[in-house]
Amino acid sequence: MYISLVCLILVQGIQAQILDKSWKDLVTDSDTQWYASMEAREVAENVLLYQRDIGGWPKNIQMQKPLTADEKKELMDLKLTAKGVTTDNEATFQEMLFLSNIYREQPNEKYRAAFIKGLEYLLEAQYPNGGWPQFYPLKKGYATNITYNDDSMVNIMNVLKELKDDSGFYSIQPADETLKRIEKAFDNGVSCILKTQYKQDGILTGWCAQHDEVTLEPAMGRAYELPSLSGKESAKIVLLLMSIDSPSIPVMESVASAHSWLNRVKIEGLREERTYDDNGKVVNKVMVEDANAKPLWARFMELENNRPFFCDRDGIKKYSLDEIGAERRNGYGWYTNEPKEVLKKYDRWVEANNVIEKLKAKKANPIDPFNVTVAKDGTGDYSTIQDAIDNAKSFPYEKITITIKNGVYNEKVKIYEWNTHINLIGESKENTIITYNDYFDKIGVGRNSTFHTPTLSVEANDFTAKNLTIENSAGDVGQAVALSITSNRVAIVNCKLLGNQDTLYASGEGKQYFKDCYIEGTTDFIFGSATALFENCEIHSKKNSYITAASTNPSADYGYVFRNSKLTAADDVDEVYLGRPWRIYAKTVFINTEMGSHILPKGWHNWSKPEAEKTAFYAEYNNRGKGFAPDKREPWSKQLSKSEAKKYTLENVLGNKQKSSKIAWYENL
Incomplete structure (x- = not known):
């Protein structure tokens, strides 16, 4: 009896232990x-x-x-x-x-x-x-x-x-x-x-707690779990990737980028202080300043700028923990220290896997240096366009094709003078987007700040861009260039050029070909000194203003030539000039182009430069639409004869005077 009682007590004691x-x-x-x-x-x-x-x-x-x-x-x-x-x-x-x-x-x-x-x-x-x-x-x-x-x-x-x-x-x-x-x-x-893995301005960061199962974009959970970057969940993901034996280059890039992001977003000098009741339940949480506090990370951070935020069940963002009710404030983990393990193990992981050397080698030595791929998700040779360009051979003897996968690439891109013979080929015009938001006042380096604003700058000869959207996203804030070209033999094919004032700077003494493009803007949104042919393009005015502002070199036979194109406008736009002379020898011609009713009957403006009426060459031929009013045009502009219009061929405008049996750069695009 005694032994049975002891056994029963022991069993109950053990059971109590596991139930506790x-x-x-x-x-x-x-x-x-x-x-x-x-x-x-x-x-x-x-x-x-x-x-x-x-x-x-x-x-x-x-x-x-x-x-x-x-x-x-x-x-x-x-x-x-x-x-x-x-x-x-x-x-x-x-x-x-x-x-x-x-x-x-x-x-x-x-x-x-x-x-x-x-x-x-x-x-x-x-x-x-x-x-x-x-x-x-x-x-x-x-x-x-x-x-x-x-x-x-x-x-x-x-x-x-x-x-x-x-x-x-x-x-x-x-x-x-x-x-x-x-x-x-x-x-x-x-x-x-x-x-x-989420990208901010083209740079890999961390992960959201949830991602849409189809689009893979950050997704919402419960009402207080808005789409956001997560310090907690990202930490365990990185540790998993770091545990992979012989990690691939994309895995290395992912870990290195996430580590850098976790370092950037750590919160120092802040400590969570809790108050408990008699049963050990948290009844209050507050964040207090403490210079000696160990780093913390926010559970939820805004996707655009990593700003920590908090939510009640109403789903409204708050930016301080004490702004939300006690139930969510005390019953949820808003901060975490889990990323500390990533920081602790990272250097050892880098050394063990020779990460720095392998990433350098990957950038410098793609499998085929003349055919490389850029992909935001890390599956290409490069994850940014500029990296691909910076690692391209200088003055190559053959074309270098850089294929860009769909994605929004928030970066300034520059094709330097030595990056000749480059093709930038997007996966699709609508979904391969290069965008940035520099503008005159933001640059603020003086009267020439405009020329520092382009999203994409092309300084190299023999460049081609296809199937891309190139955008300056600054908005209607003054001069803000989307695409700047100052070189020769440049073709822009099936692209969208988006901006406001000064969208396209087509300049230099070279020749440029814009084919099957959409170009939009407000004031002087096609400007510069180049000889440029616009073929089968839609030119869209977003404001009552001027389309072109040519500054053609006096020695050039041609300036801007628009052929077989279409001029459109926003619904509230009804007073647009075809052009005005940035420099007095401006040349601009429209041929076989449909002109909307937004084009003013007088067509052209002298920019308060009476002398330009004698030196500029503004002409048209066989245009159509409500905006084509040849009898009402400025008397100093010209309506071409049929024989004069025949001179505006691809070969004459874009070719050179030396005959050759080779396929010309502007053919077969």
């Missing part, structure tokens, strides 16, 4: 002796009961809690359903770890079978793009997003990595065929991670 622990602590902190016990077998029966036939488990369950007969029956009835099955809050991952730990000490086949079934669930739940949803089978709403939140996807990836690497961490090893699937799933997961 969280399920996570029980799984991870229990020693091998406990996993070999009868008590562990009893907990294992609960784990098996909670597993649905699809293979996964529900979340937030204290699996060690004893079950009544009715509860066991209810769980048996739920097995055929997928109710609540998820990888959120470490569900499924923790149960698989438990089964592995007990199988190591008590190798029962039913533990192994349940583990393998859980593994199959993870493999089945993966999207074709490599990501995992929060719930599978899929639930409506944000649960379908690719979920890095609370390290859900990273936990899955770590399971797969341990198994494919045969590390011994798990006591259960799948069949060879399954291992091949695991390896493929892991690689796809890494690809998804690289594709979802």
Whole structure:
């Protein structure tokens, strides 16, 4: 009797100990002796009961809690359903770890079978793009997003990595065929991670807690979980990438960029202070200044500028923790110190993998230096356009083609004088966008500030751009150039040039060809001294002003020639001049061009330079539309005769006087 009573007390004591622990602590902190016990077998029966036939488990369950007969029956009835099955809050991952730990000490086949079934669930739940949803089978709403939140996807990836690497961490090893699937799933997961890494102004940063499963863009979770960069989730993603043996160049670039970003956004001099009630529950959180505080990172940061923010359940951003209600302020982790592990391990990782040398070599030695690819997601030879140009051969003997994948490249790009024979080829005109926002007052270096504003500057001869949008996004704030060209034999084909004042600076003594382009702006938005032919282009005025401001060299036979083109305007625009002379020898001609009603009958303006009426050459031929009023044009402009118009051919405008049997630079574009 005494012995039985002692045993009962001991059993109750042990049971109390495991009930006092969280399920996570029980799984991870229990020693091998406990996993070999009868008590562990009893907990294992609960784990098996909670597993649905699809293979996964529900979340937030204290699996060690004893079950009544009715509860066991209810769980048996739920097995055929997928109710609540998820990888959120470490569900499924923790149960698989438990089964592995007990199988190591008590190798029962039913533990192994349940583990393998859980593994199959993870493999089945993966999207074709490599990501995992929060719930599978899929639930409506944000649960379908690719979920890095609370390290859900990273936990899955770590399971797969341990198994494919045969590390011994798990006591259960799948069949060879399954291992091949695991390896493929892991690689796809890494690809998804690289594709979802967010870029600010063309620079890789971190990750959002959730990303749209189709577009891969940052996505919203709950009402207070707005699309944002996450210090917490990004940390575990980087640590996963750093654990990969023999990492690829894209993985190295991803880690290096994320490390740099985490350094930039760390918060110093701030400490979280908590107040607890008698039960140990947090009843108040405040942030206090503390010069000796260890670095912190915000859980949510704005995508554009990394500014930390906070939210109540109303989804309205606040920029101070004390601005939100007690329930969300005290019940949510708004700050984290997890990135400290990335900073701690980074230098050792760089050294162990020879990262600096490999990244330098990659930039300097692409596989084919005459055909390289730029991709924002790190899958190309370069992730920025300027890097590709800077590493191109100087004065090459053959064309260098730089293919640019779809994306918004927020960068200033310069084709230097020695970068001759470069082709910039976008994946699509609508979705391959080079943009920047410099403007005259922002540059502020004096009267010539305009010429420092271009988004894309071309100083090299024999340059071609195709299928691109080139934009100055500064807005209507004065002079702001999108594209500047000061060189010879330059072709811009099937491109959109977007801006306001001074959109296109087509200048220099060379020849330029704009074919099948859309060019928009407000004032003098095509200006400069080049000989330039605009063929089959749409020229769109956004304001009552002037289209061209040529400054043609007096010795040039031709200036700006618009042929077979179309002049359009915004709905409220109705007074636009074809051009005015920036310099008094300006030459501008429109041939076979459709002119909208926004073009003023007088057509041309002398820019308050009466002498320009004698020296400028402004002419038209065979135009059409409501804006073509030849009888009302300024008397000092000219209507060409048919024989005069015949001189404005491709060969005459863009060629040279030396005959050659070679295909001309402006042909076959």
